[in-house]
Amino acid sequence: MSWPTLAELSAKLRSELPSLPAPDTSHTNSEAYARSLAPWVLSDPESTAPDSAAALLRTNLYPGASGYLRVGSVGPALVPAIRSAVAGLRQEGPLSGLVLDLRFAHGSDFESGIAAASVFASNGTAEFRLGPNIWRTQRDPDPLAVPILILVNHRTRQAAEALASAVRTVAAKSLVLGSPTAGQARTYRPVAVSDSLTLQVASEALRLPDGSEFPAAGLPPDLRLSVSEDDERAYAVDEYQRVFKGRPLASVRPGRLNEAELVRRRRLPRLPFEESEPRDARGSGHPDTGTSTSDPAGRAVQDPALAVALDLISGIAADAPETQPSAGASGDSR
Secondary structure: OOOOHHHHHHHHHHHHHHOOOOOOOOOOHHOOOHHHOOOOOOOOOOOOOOOOOOOOEEEEEEEEEEEEEEOOOOOOOOHHHHHHHHHHHOOOOOOOOOEOOOOEEOOHHHHHHHHHHHHHHOOOOOOEEEOOOOOOOOOOOOOOOEEEEEEEEOOOOOHHHHHHHHHHHHHHOOOEEEOOOOOEEEEEEEEEEEOOOOOOOOEOEEEEOOOOOOOOOOOOOOOOOOOOOHHHHHHOOOOOOOOEEEEEEOOOOOOOOOOOHHHHHHHHOOOOOOOOOOOOOOOOOOOOOOOOOOOOOOOEEHHHHHHHHHHHHHHHHHHOOOOOOOOOOOOOOO
Protein backbone atom coordinates (compact mmCIF):
# COMPACT_ATOMS: atom_id res chain seq x y z
CA MET A 1 0.00 0.00 0.00
CA SER A 2 1.57 3.27 -1.11
CA TRP A 3 0.38 6.69 -0.05
CA PRO A 4 0.55 9.61 -2.50
CA THR A 5 2.25 12.82 -1.43
CA LEU A 6 0.32 15.10 0.90
CA ALA A 7 -0.32 17.59 -1.90
CA GLU A 8 -1.50 14.88 -4.31
CA LEU A 9 -3.80 13.31 -1.71
CA SER A 10 -5.32 16.65 -0.76
CA ALA A 11 -5.95 17.58 -4.38
CA LYS A 12 -7.56 14.23 -5.14
CA LEU A 13 -9.83 14.13 -2.09
CA ARG A 14 -10.87 17.78 -2.33
CA SER A 15 -11.81 17.30 -5.97
CA GLU A 16 -14.18 14.57 -4.78
CA LEU A 17 -15.46 16.51 -1.76
CA PRO A 18 -14.66 20.26 -2.02
CA SER A 19 -15.74 20.98 1.56
CA LEU A 20 -12.79 19.02 2.96
CA PRO A 21 -10.17 21.16 4.72
CA ALA A 22 -6.69 21.53 3.27
CA PRO A 23 -3.73 20.04 5.15
CA ASP A 24 -2.07 22.18 7.80
CA THR A 25 1.12 21.99 9.83
CA SER A 26 -0.34 19.37 12.16
CA HIS A 27 -0.45 16.83 9.32
CA THR A 28 3.02 15.36 9.12
CA ASN A 29 2.20 12.88 6.36
CA SER A 30 -0.55 11.75 4.02
CA GLU A 31 -1.86 9.03 6.34
CA ALA A 32 -2.22 11.47 9.25
CA TYR A 33 -4.11 13.87 7.00
CA ALA A 34 -6.47 11.14 5.78
CA ARG A 35 -7.21 9.98 9.34
CA SER A 36 -8.04 13.54 10.37
CA LEU A 37 -10.81 13.69 7.75
CA ALA A 38 -13.03 11.05 9.38
CA PRO A 39 -15.97 10.58 9.08
CA TRP A 40 -15.90 12.28 5.68
CA VAL A 41 -13.03 10.04 4.55
CA LEU A 42 -12.42 6.56 5.93
CA SER A 43 -8.86 5.26 5.89
CA ASP A 44 -8.86 3.05 8.98
CA PRO A 45 -8.72 -0.60 7.83
CA GLU A 46 -11.23 -1.56 10.54
CA SER A 47 -13.71 1.01 9.21
CA THR A 48 -13.35 -0.04 5.58
CA ALA A 49 -13.19 -3.83 6.05
CA PRO A 50 -16.19 -5.93 4.95
CA ASP A 51 -18.66 -6.96 7.64
CA SER A 52 -17.49 -10.22 9.18
CA ALA A 53 -18.79 -10.34 12.76
CA ALA A 54 -21.83 -12.38 13.72
CA ALA A 55 -25.10 -10.48 14.03
CA LEU A 56 -25.43 -11.17 17.74
CA LEU A 57 -22.24 -11.93 19.64
CA ARG A 58 -23.66 -12.63 23.08
CA THR A 59 -26.77 -12.74 25.24
CA ASN A 60 -26.97 -12.89 29.01
CA LEU A 61 -29.37 -12.53 31.91
CA TYR A 62 -27.89 -10.74 34.90
CA PRO A 63 -29.24 -10.96 38.44
CA GLY A 64 -32.21 -8.65 38.89
CA ALA A 65 -33.77 -9.83 35.59
CA SER A 66 -31.62 -7.53 33.44
CA GLY A 67 -31.27 -8.86 29.90
CA TYR A 68 -28.20 -8.23 27.77
CA LEU A 69 -27.63 -8.36 23.99
CA ARG A 70 -24.28 -7.60 22.36
CA VAL A 71 -24.52 -6.81 18.65
CA GLY A 72 -21.63 -7.57 16.32
CA SER A 73 -22.76 -6.67 12.81
CA VAL A 74 -25.97 -5.09 11.51
CA GLY A 75 -27.28 -7.16 8.62
CA PRO A 76 -30.27 -9.28 7.55
CA ALA A 77 -29.59 -11.86 10.29
CA LEU A 78 -29.86 -9.32 13.10
CA VAL A 79 -33.65 -8.96 13.32
CA PRO A 80 -34.42 -12.68 13.73
CA ALA A 81 -31.44 -13.05 16.07
CA ILE A 82 -32.71 -10.26 18.35
CA ARG A 83 -36.28 -11.59 18.31
CA SER A 84 -35.09 -15.08 19.18
CA ALA A 85 -32.77 -13.79 21.95
CA VAL A 86 -35.48 -11.59 23.49
CA ALA A 87 -37.95 -14.50 23.42
CA GLY A 88 -35.39 -16.68 25.17
CA LEU A 89 -34.78 -14.09 27.86
CA ARG A 90 -38.51 -13.65 28.41
CA GLN A 91 -38.92 -17.38 28.97
CA GLU A 92 -36.86 -16.96 32.12
CA GLY A 93 -39.49 -14.58 33.51
CA PRO A 94 -40.43 -10.87 33.27
CA LEU A 95 -37.48 -8.62 32.48
CA SER A 96 -36.67 -5.52 34.51
CA GLY A 97 -34.81 -3.98 31.59
CA LEU A 98 -32.44 -4.74 28.75
CA VAL A 99 -28.92 -3.59 27.84
CA LEU A 100 -28.35 -3.30 24.09
CA ASP A 101 -24.57 -3.23 23.71
CA LEU A 102 -23.55 -1.61 20.40
CA ARG A 103 -19.94 -0.89 21.32
CA PHE A 104 -17.72 -1.88 18.35
CA ALA A 105 -20.84 -2.84 16.35
CA HIS A 106 -20.78 -2.00 12.65
CA GLY A 107 -22.47 -2.83 9.34
CA SER A 108 -23.70 -1.09 6.23
CA ASP A 109 -27.25 -2.49 6.13
CA PHE A 110 -29.24 0.52 7.32
CA GLU A 111 -32.55 -1.12 6.46
CA SER A 112 -31.81 -3.95 8.90
CA GLY A 113 -30.72 -1.45 11.54
CA ILE A 114 -34.04 0.39 11.40
CA ALA A 115 -35.96 -2.91 11.26
CA ALA A 116 -34.14 -4.17 14.36
CA ALA A 117 -35.21 -1.07 16.26
CA SER A 118 -38.84 -2.07 15.65
CA VAL A 119 -38.42 -4.93 18.14
CA PHE A 120 -38.22 -2.26 20.84
CA ALA A 121 -40.82 0.12 19.34
CA SER A 122 -43.32 0.92 22.07
CA ASN A 123 -43.49 4.64 21.33
CA GLY A 124 -44.98 4.90 17.84
CA THR A 125 -43.14 4.91 14.52
CA ALA A 126 -40.27 6.94 13.09
CA GLU A 127 -39.01 7.61 9.56
CA PHE A 128 -35.37 7.59 8.49
CA ARG A 129 -34.02 8.52 5.02
CA LEU A 130 -30.78 7.81 3.26
CA GLY A 131 -30.67 9.08 -0.30
CA PRO A 132 -33.70 7.68 -2.13
CA ASN A 133 -34.34 5.08 0.58
CA ILE A 134 -37.02 5.58 3.23
CA TRP A 135 -37.35 3.24 6.20
CA ARG A 136 -39.98 3.39 8.91
CA THR A 137 -39.95 1.57 12.19
CA GLN A 138 -43.03 -0.50 12.90
CA ARG A 139 -44.61 -0.67 16.33
CA ASP A 140 -44.15 -4.18 17.67
CA PRO A 141 -47.42 -5.92 18.62
CA ASP A 142 -45.78 -7.18 21.81
CA PRO A 143 -43.10 -4.55 22.49
CA LEU A 144 -40.42 -5.00 25.08
CA ALA A 145 -41.85 -2.24 27.26
CA VAL A 146 -38.98 -2.12 29.76
CA PRO A 147 -36.08 0.33 30.08
CA ILE A 148 -33.61 -0.10 27.19
CA LEU A 149 -30.05 1.00 28.01
CA ILE A 150 -27.99 1.42 24.82
CA LEU A 151 -24.20 1.25 25.14
CA VAL A 152 -22.15 2.98 22.42
CA ASN A 153 -18.60 4.15 21.83
CA HIS A 154 -16.53 5.78 19.08
CA ARG A 155 -16.32 2.40 17.34
CA THR A 156 -20.10 2.17 16.99
CA ARG A 157 -20.28 2.71 13.24
CA GLN A 158 -22.64 3.20 10.30
CA ALA A 159 -25.83 1.07 10.52
CA ALA A 160 -25.16 0.41 14.22
CA GLU A 161 -25.39 4.17 14.77
CA ALA A 162 -28.73 4.19 12.95
CA LEU A 163 -29.92 1.36 15.20
CA ALA A 164 -28.92 3.25 18.35
CA SER A 165 -30.66 6.42 17.16
CA ALA A 166 -33.81 4.54 16.13
CA VAL A 167 -34.11 2.62 19.41
CA ARG A 168 -33.71 5.82 21.38
CA THR A 169 -36.50 7.35 19.27
CA VAL A 170 -39.07 4.55 19.39
CA ALA A 171 -38.50 2.89 22.77
CA ALA A 172 -40.63 4.59 25.40
CA LYS A 173 -37.96 4.15 28.09
CA SER A 174 -34.47 4.37 26.62
CA LEU A 175 -31.13 5.95 27.38
CA VAL A 176 -27.85 6.03 25.45
CA LEU A 177 -24.70 5.60 27.55
CA GLY A 178 -21.03 5.85 26.61
CA SER A 179 -19.09 8.11 24.26
CA PRO A 180 -20.15 9.72 20.94
CA THR A 181 -20.37 7.28 18.04
CA ALA A 182 -18.20 7.41 14.92
CA GLY A 183 -20.46 9.72 12.89
CA GLN A 184 -20.39 7.31 9.94
CA ALA A 185 -24.16 6.94 9.48
CA ARG A 186 -23.87 7.84 5.80
CA THR A 187 -23.12 6.25 2.45
CA TYR A 188 -19.58 6.04 1.08
CA ARG A 189 -18.07 5.61 -2.35
CA PRO A 190 -14.60 4.21 -3.10
CA VAL A 191 -11.99 6.63 -4.42
CA ALA A 192 -8.62 5.35 -5.68
CA VAL A 193 -5.89 7.71 -4.44
CA SER A 194 -2.98 5.62 -5.72
CA ASP A 195 -2.44 2.41 -7.68
CA SER A 196 -2.64 0.36 -4.46
CA LEU A 197 -4.78 2.47 -2.12
CA THR A 198 -8.52 3.16 -2.15
CA LEU A 199 -10.26 5.31 0.46
CA GLN A 200 -13.97 5.67 1.19
CA VAL A 201 -15.41 9.17 0.69
CA ALA A 202 -18.76 10.17 2.20
CA SER A 203 -21.78 10.82 0.02
CA GLU A 204 -25.12 11.28 1.79
CA ALA A 205 -25.89 11.30 5.50
CA LEU A 206 -28.73 9.50 7.22
CA ARG A 207 -31.64 11.87 7.85
CA LEU A 208 -33.29 11.56 11.24
CA PRO A 209 -37.05 11.73 11.90
CA ASP A 210 -36.85 15.50 12.52
CA GLY A 211 -35.25 15.99 9.07
CA SER A 212 -31.77 16.79 10.36
CA GLU A 213 -28.64 15.00 9.17
CA PHE A 214 -26.96 12.48 11.42
CA PRO A 215 -24.23 14.51 13.15
CA ALA A 216 -20.69 14.11 11.88
CA ALA A 217 -19.56 14.29 15.50
CA GLY A 218 -21.54 11.11 16.17
CA LEU A 219 -24.64 10.31 18.17
CA PRO A 220 -24.25 12.11 21.50
CA PRO A 221 -24.96 9.88 24.52
CA ASP A 222 -27.53 10.89 27.11
CA LEU A 223 -25.02 9.92 29.78
CA ARG A 224 -21.38 10.29 28.81
CA LEU A 225 -18.91 7.76 30.24
CA SER A 226 -15.17 7.99 29.61
CA VAL A 227 -13.64 4.54 29.21
CA SER A 228 -10.66 3.85 26.96
CA GLU A 229 -11.16 1.80 23.81
CA ASP A 230 -8.52 -0.70 24.92
CA ASP A 231 -10.29 -1.24 28.24
CA GLU A 232 -13.64 -1.71 26.54
CA ARG A 233 -12.15 -4.34 24.24
CA ALA A 234 -10.87 -6.21 27.30
CA TYR A 235 -14.25 -5.96 29.05
CA ALA A 236 -15.90 -7.38 25.93
CA VAL A 237 -13.96 -10.59 26.61
CA ASP A 238 -14.77 -10.71 30.34
CA GLU A 239 -16.80 -7.99 32.04
CA TYR A 240 -15.81 -9.29 35.49
CA GLN A 241 -12.05 -8.83 35.14
CA ARG A 242 -10.30 -5.77 36.50
CA VAL A 243 -8.52 -3.92 33.70
CA PHE A 244 -5.93 -1.16 33.42
CA LYS A 245 -4.76 0.20 30.05
CA GLY A 246 -6.41 -2.71 28.28
CA ARG A 247 -4.62 -5.35 30.32
CA PRO A 248 -6.29 -7.54 32.96
CA LEU A 249 -5.03 -7.07 36.48
CA ALA A 250 -4.22 -10.18 38.47
CA SER A 251 -7.10 -11.05 40.74
CA VAL A 252 -6.45 -11.27 44.46
CA ARG A 253 -8.34 -13.62 46.70
CA PRO A 254 -9.95 -11.93 49.71
CA GLY A 255 -8.15 -12.47 52.96
CA ARG A 256 -5.00 -11.37 54.69
CA LEU A 257 -2.55 -9.47 52.46
CA ASN A 258 1.12 -10.34 52.57
CA GLU A 259 3.91 -7.79 52.22
CA ALA A 260 4.53 -8.53 48.53
CA GLU A 261 0.89 -7.92 47.66
CA LEU A 262 0.82 -4.65 49.59
CA VAL A 263 3.90 -3.43 47.66
CA ARG A 264 2.29 -4.47 44.35
CA ARG A 265 -0.91 -2.55 45.17
CA ARG A 266 1.00 0.61 46.08
CA ARG A 267 2.83 0.54 42.74
CA LEU A 268 -0.32 0.08 40.68
CA PRO A 269 -2.12 3.30 39.75
CA ARG A 270 -5.72 3.33 40.99
CA LEU A 271 -8.36 3.09 38.33
CA PRO A 272 -10.64 6.14 38.04
CA PHE A 273 -13.67 4.01 38.87
CA GLU A 274 -12.01 1.80 41.49
CA GLU A 275 -13.33 2.03 45.02
CA SER A 276 -11.07 3.07 47.87
CA GLU A 277 -12.20 0.04 49.89
CA PRO A 278 -12.62 -3.59 48.78
CA ARG A 279 -16.01 -4.48 47.39
CA ASP A 280 -18.60 -6.26 49.44
CA ALA A 281 -18.03 -10.03 49.35
CA ARG A 282 -21.34 -10.45 47.54
CA GLY A 283 -19.82 -8.58 44.59
CA SER A 284 -22.13 -5.55 44.51
CA GLY A 285 -20.54 -2.14 44.43
CA HIS A 286 -23.61 -0.77 46.24
CA PRO A 287 -24.86 -3.52 48.55
CA ASP A 288 -27.57 -1.33 50.08
CA THR A 289 -29.33 -0.52 46.80
CA GLY A 290 -30.03 -4.02 45.48
CA THR A 291 -28.04 -3.56 42.27
CA SER A 292 -27.65 -6.43 39.83
CA THR A 293 -23.98 -6.10 38.93
CA SER A 294 -22.79 -9.45 40.27
CA ASP A 295 -23.12 -13.01 39.07
CA PRO A 296 -24.21 -15.99 41.19
CA ALA A 297 -20.56 -16.61 42.10
CA GLY A 298 -20.41 -13.17 43.69
CA ARG A 299 -18.17 -11.54 41.08
CA ALA A 300 -18.85 -7.87 40.40
CA VAL A 301 -19.14 -6.43 36.91
CA GLN A 302 -16.04 -4.27 36.39
CA ASP A 303 -17.02 -2.86 32.97
CA PRO A 304 -17.99 0.70 33.99
CA ALA A 305 -20.58 1.27 31.25
CA LEU A 306 -22.29 -2.06 31.77
CA ALA A 307 -22.25 -1.66 35.55
CA VAL A 308 -23.89 1.78 35.28
CA ALA A 309 -26.53 0.40 32.90
CA LEU A 310 -27.37 -2.47 35.25
CA ASP A 311 -27.52 -0.09 38.22
CA LEU A 312 -29.90 2.20 36.32
CA ILE A 313 -32.19 -0.71 35.46
CA SER A 314 -32.14 -1.83 39.08
CA GLY A 315 -32.94 1.68 40.30
CA ILE A 316 -35.80 2.12 37.84
CA ALA A 317 -37.24 -1.25 38.85
CA ALA A 318 -36.99 -0.34 42.53
CA ASP A 319 -38.81 2.98 41.95
CA ALA A 320 -41.55 1.47 39.77
CA PRO A 321 -45.02 1.68 41.37
CA GLU A 322 -46.61 -1.54 42.48
CA THR A 323 -48.91 -2.94 39.81
CA GLN A 324 -50.36 -5.80 41.80
CA PRO A 325 -53.54 -5.22 43.87
CA SER A 326 -52.95 -4.86 47.58
CA ALA A 327 -53.88 -7.60 49.99
CA GLY A 328 -57.60 -7.65 50.71
CA ALA A 329 -58.50 -5.73 47.55
CA SER A 330 -61.22 -7.36 45.48
CA GLY A 331 -63.76 -6.61 42.84
CA ASP A 332 -63.80 -3.95 40.15
CA SER A 333 -62.43 -0.60 41.28
CA ARG A 334 -64.64 1.37 38.91
